Amino acid sequence: MKKRLFKLPRLAWLKSGLFWRTFLLLGVLTTLSMSAWVGMISIVQREPQVQQISAQVISVVTITRAALTHSAVGLRSELLFELVSNEGIRVFPMEEDDEVDPPPDNALMPDIEALVKAKLGADTRFSSNVNGVSGFWVSFKIDDDAYWLMLERERIRGLTGIQWLGWAGVVSVVSLLGAALISSLINLPLARLTAATREFAQGNRPPPLPEKGPREIREANRSFNQMVDDLQQVESDRAVILAGISHDLRTPLARMQLEVEMANLSAESRDGIQSDIAQMDAIIGQFLDYAKPTEAATFINVDVKNLLEECAHDVSRLPDVQVSTELAERSHVLGNATDLKRVIGNLIENARRYGKTPGKDVAEIELKCSVKGMHTARRVTIEVSDHGVGVPEEQIAQLLKPFTRLDAARGQANGAGLGLAIVERVLLKHGAEFKVRNRPGGGLMIQIVMRAIA
Structure with missing residues (x-):
């Protein structure tokens, strides 16, 4: 038994x-x-x-x-x-x-x-x-x-x-009220620090924490405020440096492009050099996208269904892509429409390059959008799937790291390895969940979950 x-x-x-x-x-x-x-x-x-x-x-x-x-x-x-x-x-x-x-x-x-x-x-x-x-x-x-x-x-x-029980009840109630008050006083600074940390993790600058109270709380809040200032300065400096480097690199690239056009070269050599220059320009564009901040002030009501239809229409003109869509109505989110379209475009381009169906020269891509939940708990889920060979489970986490390319699993890469890192960075600013996993039946599935709005 x-x-x-x-x-x-x-x-x-x-x-x-x-x-x-x-x-x-x-x-x-x-x-x-x-x-x-x-x-x-x-x-x-x-x-x-x-x-x-x-x-x-x-x-x-x-x-x-x-x-x-x-x-x-x-x-x-x-x-x-x-x-x-x-x-x-x-x-x-x-x-x-x-x-x-x-x-x-x-x-x-x-x-x-x-x-x-x-x-x-x-x-x-x-x-x-x-x-x-x-x-x-x-x-x-x-x-x-x-x-x-x-x-x-x-x-x-x-x-x-009964009298003992009554007095014990009174003392217990008073003691529990005191315990609740003490717990609140202890938990309040930590709750404030947690909320500020969560807001900072979403890409927003939280208001400075009050540097008052017990010594340990003052030191923790002061250290957090200093950390926020330092990281904001580092972020600003990095954006300026990357923008400056990218601008300085594109100037000689433009001259090289002009020299190639005017040089007496064979068609094969000219096409090869122009391809290299285009690849270098694309990599510089990735650097700029990675360094570009996404401000919450630019967020508007975005119709995800329309956005995905536009992305599917744009890519359907390519000869090596077949796109199928399954899109739900009333799928609205709060975000930057340009950045979200760039995110979907990057995911589709990633699937087009590395997710071709084995034995075919065509990448079969599925775009899905669904809405689940009710009222304030409604969530919009976006899925971009391909029918390629997928990625080994133990290497999926590596896909999201900047400057990482899994050539063996996804084919020969020609970029800087910033595609999914840019996607994750933009979605983090939008407070979205970003999941990457292998699709049942083969291929890679990328899922984005965002809070829906009316």
């Missing part, structure tokens, strides 16, 4: 953030501390409480018995009335037919009985209810006559279990 394995449910909320972990740890610590405190108080105060209650009972019974013994017979009724009115003490003769219940069910009662009997006599009786009247009943004798003395329970009992 096979044994069934039951998995314990994972506390996803506990792993989701520092706030709940801190709150839980503080709550557990407070609960354990309070439990230890209650236990310690119960142990420490037990003996003094027993002594106090026993002494009170013995004193009341002794004084009442002495008062009744030494008072005149005619004044006993008035004395009993005074005891009831002022002290809450009632004295009744004990009858043989009295209905007597057991003593109060209290953890201190056995010790109280032992101490009271040691002073008043072993025949002293205790009850919680006599003849239907609730109270704390103690028996005593005057000569041969037996009496019941009733005290109000409030005078001899400590905190009840």
